[in-house]
Amino acid sequence: MPELGASVPDAESERDPLGEFGDTLREECGVFGIYGHENASAVVALGLHALQHRGQEAAGIVSFDGLVFHSERRQGLVGDNFSDRATIERLRGRAAIGHTRYSTTGGTVLRNVQPLFAELASGGLAVAHNGNLTNALSIRRELVSEGAITQSTSDTEVILHLAARSRKPRIIERFVDALQRIEGAYAIVALTNKKLIGARDPLGIRPLVLGELDGRYILASETCALDIIGARFVRDIENGEVVVISEKGIESMRFAEKQPMRPCIFEYIYFARPDSVVNGKSVYGIRKNIGQELAREAPAEADIVIPVPDSGVPAALGYAQETGLPFEMGIIRNHYVGRTFIQPTQTVRELGVRMKHSANRAAVEGKRIVMVDDSLVRGTTSIKIVRMMREAGAREVHFRIASPPITHPDFYGIDTPEREKLLAATYDLEGMRDYIGADSLAFLSIPGLYRAMGEEGRNEACPQFTDHCFTGEYPTGLTDLKIAGERRLALLAEAD
Structure with missing residues (x-):
């Protein structure tokens, strides 16, 4: 909010x-x-x-x-x-x-x-x-x-x-x-x-x-x-x-x-630490399951699987194990980049991803790669990482997202942009693929996500998780948002 x-x-x-x-x-x-x-x-x-x-x-x-x-x-x-x-x-x-x-x-x-x-x-x-x-x-x-x-x-x-x-x-x-x-x-x-x-x-x-x-x-x-x-x-x-x-x-x-x-399904996809157990479920185990489901749903003709560190690592491991493709660290993350000395200029923004993520050329050069990340929000970082992989010599870059498309903003404590700034809310799949510059793009399906969580499927009458970012179904009242919307409508009516 x-x-x-x-x-x-x-x-x-x-x-x-x-x-x-x-x-x-x-x-x-x-x-x-x-x-x-x-x-x-x-x-x-x-x-x-x-x-x-x-x-x-x-x-x-x-x-x-x-x-x-x-x-x-x-x-x-x-x-x-x-x-x-x-x-x-x-x-x-x-x-x-x-x-x-x-x-x-x-x-x-x-x-x-x-x-x-x-x-x-x-x-x-x-x-x-x-x-x-x-x-x-x-x-x-x-x-x-x-x-x-x-x-x-x-x-x-x-x-x-x-x-x-x-x-x-x-x-x-x-x-x-x-x-x-x-x-x-x-x-x-x-x-x-x-x-x-x-x-x-x-x-x-x-x-x-x-x-x-x-x-x-x-x-x-x-x-x-x-x-x-x-x-x-x-x-x-x-x-x-x-x-x-x-x-x-x-x-x-x-x-x-x-x-x-x-419970919020994003705790398992992204927020909780991999070594935590949330509501009786191992976060690490769930993330590997997600990678395996993703591999079954969206395989790719490729040579290696690489994660977008750090949150994409367990899902990428699951994807690699399911497909039999080698798992490689094609991106190396620098954990010691601070922010206080950085000035938010356009030049530094362009260099920002390179300061935190560096391509491992020896692992990706000449290879067809599957990149696994936990989510895709606006797509800005994905553009830069795909470009980085191509500059490091990757022949093909296939992007796989270990969650369904995020089409709705969150109001329960996750910092997401407005809906019109969410990539999946404004582009279809081909449009998103073209936007980030990948050779192919695929997301985990909602049924696949629930299977990875150990469920037979999503109970439409009473869902097992809070998953509104994917479905638009908000489980509680949104009083402040409703009032803000009513006020906007009133102002527009006055303007007319």
């Missing part, structure tokens, strides 16, 4: 000076929390390291020492901000929550960095949120009209305001009251004077897991964050569930009626 109260920045120039936004989907956040551990903030910092892939713009930690809340929120990577002892020592206490951020609502400024904290009548409340609230702007306008003073442009702040205004006596009841007012996709960790709270949206669109370390409970976006600290995976938080962790142990309650879960 657009920033609350502001315009959307130009994706190419502001978000990605290297010009790679076009073929890269971004998710905004990872969350982590622990209760009752003597080194709580240090454990949270380690957990955030494992969740760095979910957001690289900013990170924050809030801890509670039994008397006072402590907060450190910084722009930049976790390792650049939470690796020194002095910072961790300032975050005193046996309970802490943390957040890694990639903004889809609210600009990249310090006031929007989470966790957000507020003093309520019943005590302090810190909140960290992964996802996107599709009625946040409407609620914010209502709150401001009633005299609320906002400090950020993040949709997460709406949760704090709703909890503060609730008339319920207990803070957990206030928190649940707030959850029942919001819509969209979210996984939330919150910290109070006495409790660590976790909540997952009614459809379970965004992931949240429960872990245990030395008898202390942990909440995290992915299981890879448990692995890095040697914690034990306990279970997934259920859709529509709130868990409350305190000195008394763990308590569970529902804030929404029980219904079939619909």
Whole structure:
């Protein structure tokens, strides 16, 4: 969703000076929390390291020492901000929550960095949120009209305001009251004077897991964050569930009626780390399955299979194994390219892909190659990579996409362009192939994707996953979008 109260920045120039936004989907956040551990903030910092892939713009930690809340929120990577002892020592206490951020609502400024904290009548409340609230702007306008003073442009702040205004006596009841007012996709960790709270949206669109370390409970976006600290995976938080962790142990309650879960299918295609297990499914295994399905659906007369690193690697492995073609690293990624020194000039944008991806001429020269990538959004990066392969001597370049065509934008926390800027929404297959300059182009079908997920097919009456980017079927209300559309129509009518 657009920033609350502001315009959307130009994706190419502001978000990605290297010009790679076009073929890269971004998710905004990872969350982590622990209760009752003597080194709580240090454990949270380690957990955030494992969740760095979910957001690289900013990170924050809030801890509670039994008397006072402590907060450190910084722009930049976790390792650049939470690796020194002095910072961790300032975050005193046996309970802490943390957040890694990639903004889809609210600009990249310090006031929007989470966790957000507020003093309520019943005590302090810190909140960290992964996802996107599709009625946040409407609620914010209502709150401001009633005299609320906002400090950020993040949709997460709406949760704090709703909890503060609730008339319920207990803070957990206030928190649940707030959850029942919001819509969209979210996984939330919150910290109070006495409790660590976790909540997952009614459809379970965004992931949240429960872990245990030395008898202390942990909440995290992915299981890879448990692995890095040697914690034990306990279970997934259920859709529509709130868990409350305190000195008394763990308590569970529902804030929404029980219904079939619909996790975001892009967690398996792209967002989650390959070594994570999401809702009982190995992400790495699913991505290899996707590659195998893609090979069966869209084979090519070729000599080698190469991935577009890093997210295309498992699918390319599956494709190679299914076809019997050799798997080669035809593109080498430079993981140490920074952004701060790059000026967003047109010249640098043209060189951007070469700074991050270099052709391995020895592997591709004279070869017919199958390139496997996880998705195709605008096509800008794909154009440059196809050109790079041809310049390295590839005889033919066959592009294979390990997901169906993205025809609709996301409003649940994935940073996608407007529909008219999505390549698959404006071109047919031949038009897209010609646009990126490949010899052939093919996408995984929706039935193929569901087969790779271990399903017989897509249940049209009640889909097993949130897959709106491919189908246009949005599983929740889109209140803010609807209101914005109505206002546009009203303005057009006035203009006529």
